[in-house]
Amino acid sequence: MGLIVQKYGGTSVADVDRVKVVAQRVIKNKEAGNDMVVVVSAPAGMTDELIELAHEITDEPPAREMDMLLATGEQHSIALLAMAICNSKHCAISLTGYQAGIRTDNVHSKARITEVQAERITKMLDEGNIVIVAGFQGSTDDDAITTLSRGGSDTSAVALASALEADVCEIYTDVDGVYTADPRIVPEAKKIDTISYEEMLEMASLGAKVLHSRAVEFAGKYNVPLHVRSSFNENQGTIVTKEGEAMEGVVVRGVTHDKNQAKMSIFGVPDRPGIAYSIFKALASAEINVDMIVQTVSKNEKADISFTVSKSDLRDALEIFKKVGENIGITDIAYDEDVAKVSVVGIGMKSHSGVAAEMFEVLAEEDINIQMISTSEIKISCVVKTEDTEKAVKAIHRKFIPS
Amino acid sequence: MGLIVQKYGGTSVADVDRVKVVAQRVIKNKEAGNDMVVVVSAPAGMTDELIELAHEITDEPPAREMDMLLATGEQHSIALLAMAICNSKHCAISLTGYQAGIRTDNVHSKARITEVQAERITKMLDEGNIVIVAGFQGSTDDDAITTLSRGGSDTSAVALASALEADVCEIYTDVDGVYTADPRIVPEAKKIDTISYEEMLEMASLGAKVLHSRAVEFAGKYNVPLHVRSSFNENQGTIVTKEGEAMEGVVVRGVTHDKNQAKMSIFGVPDRPGIAYSIFKALASAEINVDMIVQTVSKNEKADISFTVSKSDLRDALEIFKKVGENIGITDIAYDEDVAKVSVVGIGMKSHSGVAAEMFEVLAEEDINIQMISTSEIKISCVVKTEDTEKAVKAIHRKFIPS
Numbered sequence: 001m002g003l004i005v006q007k008y009g010g011t012s013v014a015d016v017d018r019v020k021v022v023a024q025r026v027i028k029n030k031e032a033g034n035d036m037v038v039v040v041s042a043p044a045g046m047t048d049e050l051i052e053l054a055h056e057i058t059d060e061p062p063a064r065e066m067d068m069l070l071a072t073g074e075q076h077s078i079a080l081l082a083m084a085i086c087n088s089k090h091c092a093i094s095l096t097g098y099q100a101g102i103r104t105d106n107v108h109s110k111a112r113i114t115e116v117q118a119e120r121i122t123k124m125l126d127e128g129n130i131v132i133v134a135g136f137q138g139s140t141d142d143d144a145i146t147t148l149s150r151g152g153s154d155t156s157a158v159a160l161a162s163a164l165e166a167d168v169c170e171i172y173t174d175v176d177g178v179y180t181a182d183p184r185i186v187p188e189a190k191k192i193d194t195i196s197y198e199e200m201l202e203m204a205s206l207g208a209k210v211l212h213s214r215a216v217e218f219a220g221k222y223n224v225p226l227h228v229r230s231s232f233n234e235n236q237g238t239i240v241t242k243e244g245e246a247m248e249g250v251v252v253r254g255v256t257h258d259k260n261q262a263k264m265s266i267f268g269v270p271d272r273p274g275i276a277y278s279i280f281k282a283l284a285s286a287e288i289n290v291d292m293i294v295q296t297v298s299k300n301e302k303a304d305i306s307f308t309v310s311k312s313d314l315r316d317a318l319e320i321f322k323k324v325g326e327n328i329g330i331t332d333i334a335y336d337e338d339v340a341k342v343s344v345v346g347i348g349m350k351s352h353s354g355v356a357a358e359m360f361e362v363l364a365e366e367d368i369n370i371q372m373i374s375t376s377e378i379k380i381s382c383v384v385k386t387e388d389t390e391k392a393v394k395a396i397h398r399k400f401i402p403s
Numbered sequence: 404m405g406l407i408v409q410k411y412g413g414t415s416v417a418d419v420d421r422v423k424v425v426a427q428r429v430i431k432n433k434e435a436g437n438d439m440v441v442v443v444s445a446p447a448g449m450t451d452e453l454i455e456l457a458h459e460i461t462d463e464p465p466a467r468e469m470d471m472l473l474a475t476g477e478q479h480s481i482a483l484l485a486m487a488i489c490n491s492k493h494c495a496i497s498l499t500g501y502q503a504g505i506r507t508d509n510v511h512s513k514a515r516i517t518e519v520q521a522e523r524i525t526k527m528l529d530e531g532n533i534v535i536v537a538g539f540q541g542s543t544d545d546d547a548i549t550t551l552s553r554g555g556s557d558t559s560a561v562a563l564a565s566a567l568e569a570d571v572c573e574i575y576t577d578v579d580g581v582y583t584a585d586p587r588i589v590p591e592a593k594k595i596d597t598i599s600y601e602e603m604l605e606m607a608s609l610g611a612k613v614l615h616s617r618a619v620e621f622a623g624k625y626n627v628p629l630h631v632r633s634s635f636n637e638n639q640g641t642i643v644t645k646e647g648e649a650m651e652g653v654v655v656r657g658v659t660h661d662k663n664q665a666k667m668s669i670f671g672v673p674d675r676p677g678i679a680y681s682i683f684k685a686l687a688s689a690e691i692n693v694d695m696i697v698q699t700v701s702k703n704e705k706a707d708i709s710f711t712v713s714k715s716d717l718r719d720a721l722e723i724f725k726k727v728g729e730n731i732g733i734t735d736i737a738y739d740e741d742v743a744k745v746s747v748v749g750i751g752m753k754s755h756s757g758v759a760a761e762m763f764e765v766l767a768e769e770d771i772n773i774q775m776i777s778t779s780e781i782k783i784s785c786v787v788k789t790e791d792t793e794k795a796v797k798a799i800h801r802k803f804i805p806s
Contacts, residue, residue: 001672144502
């Protein structure tokens with residue numbers, strides 16, 4: 001008994017039959033005495049279809065209009081799910097992101113939630129309704145429709161759970177939870193029962209696709225317990241929660257990989273204060289996330305800087321350097337899309353030294369060249385050639401995860 | 404030069420290529436120096452597809468959720484059209500019904516516009532934008548999404564034209580204008596150059612599908628000049644305007660037919676004051692429009708009443724009589740879906756007598772039985788068997804419209 005926020009992804013509402021299955025699951029939870037708020041994504045495939053359609057109209061659809069178009073996907077899902085629930089003796093009301101009070105900044109297509117005005121949902125719950133909310137979307141202060149980054153429905157669910165002080169936020173997906181590695185690559189990978197926000201955040205940022213990293217950040221910040229589980233069965237999934245003492249016993253929680261990476265290098269960067277700022281400021285203004293950054297030792301007061309961006313941002317990043325490069329004095333730019341990032345994550349690393357050395361040893365034994373390295377307190381990432389990804393993940397998993 | 408509101412129907416935005424054609428037309432008008440507001444419908448077929456999908460979920464989708472679902476259709480169109488226009492040097496902004504300030508009552512699926520708060524559009528026009536608005540939809544005072552009756556995009560356009568004090572409201576369709584009869588039935592039917600609001604209202608109510616009757620009512624009330632024309636060519640279409648003196652010279656402006664009619668008869672209605680009220684009040688409360696009403700002379704203080712409703716309302720009407728019939732004392736109910744309504748319309752009838760007699764004579768010569776008759780100052784309608792429709796329309800057109 002309590003307030004549960006559930007989020008169902010696109011595969012869970014892909015067709016009429018699946019929508020009915022979700023409706024049954026929601027009703028069961030309601031009949032167990034819970035207040036229910038349900039966040040849904042667009043039906044699987046619809047968002048991609050709409051993007052394709054937009055590109056048939058114009059090569060560069062304005063982001064505002066793209067958001068207007070894409071927002072129809074979730075609106076489609078919420079209406080159908082509400083209808084399916086209303087077909088029982090229960091009453092459901094669907095709300096768009098705007099109607100649900102999800103306010104965002106005005107960065108169309110990559111908007112961030114600034115506030116959730118939850119009074120309307122609270123009132124509807126008090127009246128006994130099941131409330132269905134469109135994920136992935138919100139609205140600006142002047143009522144323009146925005147969409148969050150892809151996968152943003154997770155973030156919508158967590159933001160609502162936080163604003164409503166829900167007891168748990170259940171993220172339904174097509175797998176049983178978060179795994180120690182991608183089971184398609186590592187068949188012996190195991191489901192993780194409990195993981196800290198910090199670890200999950202690293203795993204999500206590093207390529208574990210089961211949760212959107214912004215959602216984990218939000219959950220951690222507002223201490224919303226997440227439960228990642230399958231919509232196809234009743235199995236207990238993975239609980240994402242605050243770091244507990246028992247967690248430190250595990251050195252490496254999981255191994256991730258991310259092939260959606262590109263490496264950029266800029267040469268001849270003048271070695272004086274403020275230059276790095278002006279470079280990365282330009283990328284940040286364009287909402288391009290830069291990940292690993294390596295600067296070579298300066299020669300003749302010039303340095304070379306390498307960094308990674310997601311493949312989808314590469315073209316934009318190159319454009320920016322064409323513009324700002326000359327002013328800064330950059331002599332040359334190179335890029336490589338044939339790279340992947342392989343990482344290990346674990347809170348236990350805080351109190352265990354030597355994990356990095358062991359990881360490098362494993363890769364050396366497999367004859368895999370490491371192009372870039374970056375570390376934090378709880379993760380180590382290496383950039384390798386794309387073709388080495390699977391071999392690297394398998395070997396690292398074998399080394400660190402007890403079978 | 405001025406402010407033009409244009410409305411394009413579903414066939415005009417059915418696919419990417421047609422959307423681009425509409426964009427070109429809008430841009431041409433803008434470049435001629437006009438401020439442009441463009442209202443669009445959902446792509447042809449999409450609304451029907453969504454309705455079908457909803458019925459796969461449940462036999463009785465709640466009207467609120469149906470509106471939520473259907474509203475995605477126009478939202479789809481406005482985003483694509485805005486993108487197509489932005490692909491030129493012009494700037495377009497799309498607005499949902501809610502965003503455009505179209506407020507309605509809360510009768511979901513048959514909402515009526517109560518107010519247009521046009522400040523936002525005015526501001527956008529002042530900034531040089533072309534404004535694209537989703538037709539057929541609005542929102543209630545508490546921000547629920549509503550849809551108007553089918554064909555309601557016409558009404559959206561007229562309401563906006565009125566609120567913005569537009570110079571003209573152009574309704575684009577797939578025919579050249581309003582015809583003296585349906586050209587598929589009467590090949591010699593002619594395009595009408597000018598028609599009064601009153602005549603157009605009767606024609607629309609009586610089955611001429613080119614304009615939605617609520618839109619004509621609105622246009623007449625606020626004196627918004629309408630121009631009904633084809634989106635496939637530049638021909639002058641039909642102007643709908645205030646009654647002028649010259650108009651009375653034409654006795655019959657047009658002949659219409661409507662096969663979407665059902666006849667209901669209720670028997671044994673007690674002949675006392677207030678009974679008709681309680682019958683038709685029950686239908687009105689369910690938003691069922693009753694058209695022709697005929698009451699037989701009373702026998703034994705009981706009367707029989709026949710009336711017509713649209714075929715789509717027949718089931719609901721029968722349900723209502725099952726409920727209220729007993730209280731009132733109705734002994735039996737009958738209905739007939741195999742009927743059609745054939746009508747002649749013309750302001751000139753006000754000053755010409757004998758049109759009804761001539762119409763009955765024509766039908767008698769064709770051996771067509773008249774089941775019900777209803778007249779107003781400017782129209783005469785007869786209910787006939789469905790199979791007689793074409794024959795009746797042809798004969799009446801031949802009689803009244805000069806070739």
